[in-house]
Amino acid sequence: MRGVWTPDRIRAAEERLFEAVAEPVVMRRAANGVALHVRRLLGERAGGVAGRHVTLLVGAGNNGGDALWAGALLRGRGVGVTAVLLAPDRTHGEGLRALRAAGGRALAAEGSSGLTSEAVGALRRGDVVVDGVVGLSARGGLRPLAAEAVGHVGAPVVAVDLPSGVDPATGLVEGPAVSAEVTVTFGGLKPCHVLEEGAARSGRVRLVDIGLIPYLDEPDFTVLDPEDAGAAWPVPSPEDDKYSQGVLGVAAGSASFPGAAMLTAGGAVRTASGMVRYAGPAADAVRESWPEIVATGSVGDTGRVQAWAVGPGIGTGSNGREVLARVLEEARPVVADADAITLLARDAALWDARDPETPLVLTPHDGEFARLAGERPEDRVAAARETARRYGVLLLLKGNSTVVAAPDGRVLVHPSGHAWPATAGSGDVLTGMLGKLLAAGVEPLRACGCAVLVHARAAEIAATGSAEHGGRAPRVGGDEEGRAERTVGAPIGASALLAAVPAAIREVRAAATASVR
Numbered sequence: 001m002r003g004v005w006t007p008d009r010i011r012a013a014e015e016r017l018f019e020a021v022a023e024p025v026v027m028r029r030a031a032n033g034v035a036l037h038v039r040r041l042l043g044e045r046a047g048g049v050a051g052r053h054v055t056l057l058v059g060a061g062n063n064g065g066d067a068l069w070a071g072a073l074l075r076g077r078g079v080g081v082t083a084v085l086l087a088p089d090r091t092h093g094e095g096l097r098a099l100r101a102a103g104g105r106a107l108a109a110e111g112s113s114g115l116t117s118e119a120v121g122a123l124r125r126g127d128v129v130v131d132g133v134v135g136l137s138a139r140g141g142l143r144p145l146a147a148e149a150v151g152h153v154g155a156p157v158v159a160v161d162l163p164s165g166v167d168p169a170t171g172l173v174e175g176p177a178v179s180a181e182v183t184v185t186f187g188g189l190k191p192c193h194v195l196e197e198g199a200a201r202s203g204r205v206r207l208v209d210i211g212l213i214p215y216l217d218e219p220d221f222t223v224l225d226p227e228d229a230g231a232a233w234p235v236p237s238p239e240d241d242k243y244s245q246g247v248l249g250v251a252a253g254s255a256s257f258p259g260a261a262m263l264t265a266g267g268a269v270r271t272a273s274g275m276v277r278y279a280g281p282a283a284d285a286v287r288e289s290w291p292e293i294v295a296t297g298s299v300g301d302t303g304r305v306q307a308w309a310v311g312p313g314i315g316t317g318s319n320g321r322e323v324l325a326r327v328l329e330e331a332r333p334v335v336a337d338a339d340a341i342t343l344l345a346r347d348a349a350l351w352d353a354r355d356p357e358t359p360l361v362l363t364p365h366d367g368e369f370a371r372l373a374g375e376r377p378e379d380r381v382a383a384a385r386e387t388a389r390r391y392g393v394l395l396l397l398k399g400n401s402t403v404v405a406a407p408d409g410r411v412l413v414h415p416s417g418h419a420w421p422a423t424a425g426s427g428d429v430l431t432g433m434l435g436k437l438l439a440a441g442v443e444p445l446r447a448c449g450c451a452v453l454v455h456a457r458a459a460e461i462a463a464t465g466s467a468e469h470g471g472r473a474p475r476v477g478g479d480e481e482g483r484a485e486r487t488v489g490a491p492i493g494a495s496a497l498l499a500a501v502p503a504a505i506r507e508v509r510a511a512a513t514a515s516v517r
């Protein structure tokens, strides 16, 4: 599990760190990390380090300073280094001296008519380009000169701290910005690494220890890693039987939408052993697809369950309302998705059926969220947190980065790193998966984080066939920790995602086993 801190809190911690450790010492730690990851990327993409060329794009502040210091270290490994200075008068002095002393070159980016031809040549020559334009103090998109310079970069980029042009606090991009292959950040993750467009533009995020951790308090929110999901995933123990692992009731689908029933129920079956019961008009179809499911026609006829998954395809008319009210009255943990969210958003009386002490998870996409909150989410973390608190629910806001907020203010974020789950019916699968984890007794916030992580990974496995390659995706270059952007994939439907859920579970469980070894 990794913490994420807002820029203000990172700065406050840095100030405390600088009382104990001199700033140049900290900066050199940061630069060491940047140089290490540049060397790795040179190895991957240029076949070696010595004799290769690195271009530093250097802005006015400490972010450029880190890049210059990293350049000096790379010179020591035989790398040719050229710094392109966007603001020569305000360049980090010590960093520049260090680079020059190590034999690196520096040139001004701007001539009398825009970017100089030398600067363009340097940007094109780099086997790797280091983005030291702007870091934590970034405001808005890249300024015109920086944007023009970035436009000439064809080589993979290592971003210092964050990809320049991305808003550090939100991950939003409101103008030209860098897209990094690797982002090397210091002390703790910032929101831009895991939210919105910033998550995709950060590429692979590498965290470097600069001694900041003791000065950071509780994170603003957290990101689960595969091993966290693997450690929490329920598997049967020798004492278990089919009931003791938690029974999930699924109330989904209708005569017009049998597929929603199949996908939700399937998500549950593939997530954990034990038992799944189905209640609804698609009982015959469900029995045929999933013979292991005990299916009945109505919620009232279903036997005992430990949790319910309700909503996909139930409709928003009186039948759907009746189903949802019956489920809520049972006072068991519930995950309510799709039509159930629409019904809850427009019918305040339905909330009376709910026991406020029993966990209720709502899993809206942005459109459903707007029905609940009155507007589409802008700052997704703040929006999810506020709505979770207001309704006293766990709010799982779906998207490329999914945000899960608990009513007590805790937040988990999962940046998927790809968009393969964006396919009709994949939300139904997620609802079934999450319901089964709730039925198994996994703590609700963690259950949400685990379900989202494994769901996204299952989509990636299905799209890339990576499980067929011994758990590793076929990649275009990239190291073995490489992210999905460099993975060759083909579009999938939700059924393919569903079929890949067991492979994704095996993978996270293997990660958990490896991490305790």
Ligand SMILES: NC(=O)C1=CN([C@@H]2O[C@H](COP(=O)(O)OP(=O)(O)OC[C@H]3O[C@@H](n4cnc5c(N)ncnc54)[C@H](O)[C@@H]3O)[C@@H](O)[C@H]2O)[C@@H](O)CC1
Binding pocket: 014, 023, 026, 027, 030, 059, 060, 061, 062, 063, 064, 066, 133, 134, 135, 136, 137, 138, 139, 140, 141, 142, 143, 146, 160, 161, 162, 165, 186, 210
């Ligand atoms: N505080 C520290 O001493 C440490 C900070 N570190 C580095 O220092 C960075 C923060 O340094 P600074 O606070 O000096 O600020 P930055 O280097 O982030 O920004 C410097 C200047 O860039 C300009 N700028 C702002 N937005 C821009 C945009 N959109 N396009 C082009 N230029 C823009 C502004 O004039 C701003 O003052 C961190 O991101 C990290 O890289 C690390 O060395 C660790 C220690």
Ligand SMILES: Nc1ncnc2c1ncn2[C@@H]1O[C@H](COP(=O)(O)OP(=O)(O)O)[C@@H](O)[C@H]1O
Binding pocket: 338, 365, 398, 399, 400, 401, 402, 416, 418, 419, 420, 421, 422, 423, 424, 425, 426, 427, 428, 429, 430, 455
């Ligand atoms: N651009 C995207 N990148 C990654 N995941 C996405 C993207 N768009 C949607 N998803 C994921 O796909 C699923 C879609 O769920 P939902 O919107 O309920 O669709 P449906 O109702 O068709 O099942 C969610 O898990 C969501 O997080």
Ligand SMILES: [K+]
Binding pocket: 063, 131, 132, 133, 134, 135, 159, 160, 161, 162, 163, 164
């Ligand atoms: K940067």
